[in-house]
Amino acid sequence: MPLLLAALTMVIAGASLLGLRQASRAANGPAAVQVRGGPRYGLSTVGLSYPFAAAIAKGFSDAAARAGASAVVLDAKGDVQKQANDIDDLLAQKVAGIAIMPLDSIVAQGWVRRANAQRVPIAAVAALVGDPKSRAIDDVYPGLVALASQDEVAAGRAAGELARRLLPADRPARIAIIEGAAGFPEVEQRARGFRQALDAAGTRYTIVAAQPGNWTSEGGEAACQNILSARPDVDLFYNEADDMVIGCARAVRAAGSGARLIGVGGSKLAIASIKAGAVDGTVCFKPEALGALAFEALAGNTASSSRFRTYPIPAVTRDTVANCVGQW
Known part of the structure; x- marks a missing residue:
């Protein structure tokens, strides 16, 4: 189903x-x-x-x-x-x-x-x-x-804004997207937000490939290997989940590629990889905050007048990764 x-x-x-x-x-x-x-x-x-x-x-x-x-x-x-x-x-x-x-x-x-x-x-x-x-x-x-x-579209936009800063400015950039899996609405939502951010900034780019990584490290590694074999000139891999960016990083290192790597999620492993320089950045999610927001809504907390409750989801790099404490 x-x-x-x-x-x-x-x-x-x-x-x-x-x-x-x-x-x-x-x-x-x-x-x-x-x-x-x-x-x-x-x-x-x-x-x-x-x-x-x-x-x-x-x-x-x-x-x-x-x-x-x-x-x-x-x-x-x-x-x-x-x-x-x-x-x-x-x-x-x-x-x-x-x-x-x-x-x-x-x-x-x-x-x-x-x-x-x-x-x-x-x-x-x-x-x-x-x-x-x-x-x-x-x-x-x-x-x-x-x-x-x-907000998954907003998460994609944050990733796109991060990518814009990492891409070459002197020519159209070559981008590959490692998607989650077919049928999941977040795949389209995160890709849509990503493109929105690049387009709004006037970034010159081409999506040269998009393959599913099935949300796993192994899937991300396999997808990036496949893309690099056909397009070794990729400038940046946008991975729609942090587990996939970890696998993609292995493929990039093995191929001797200089492609930049970004993910989504703010996992503990991704944060550690950013600190080590193996991944360029991610979008910081905070699941503990979601649990607290849900309780506060049930308990009648009126700090927010909106029935949709969320929190900031910034993109972080090695310079700012201290602002994202991995909660999962």
């Missing part, structure tokens, strides 16, 4: 559960985490064994603790039916509010209606509710108190 797979690997992806796309799944993650004390709020997560999702859960639980509340975090383990059951469990427990990281954005519409019928506030985090092909990220589904997520 494309929608299920898209949510599972988003952000980025993101998804976006972009972080899920960028992370490797560990075995046997915990099924539930409860922090005791105060009013109880639930989080239905796609899978605590995914580092990005686990970071969102940490941000949610930490925000609850700061507010004198408790968090009940249920792990769907990548199973839509289990996630549906988890939401039923949270409603039966009469929690004060529920945040969902939906595995299936279409199926999640029914969960929102169910919570609304019981007058339980419900928010989405890291992935929108509704058809992602026709719904803009900031078009929050009716019945949700909020959606806390990244």
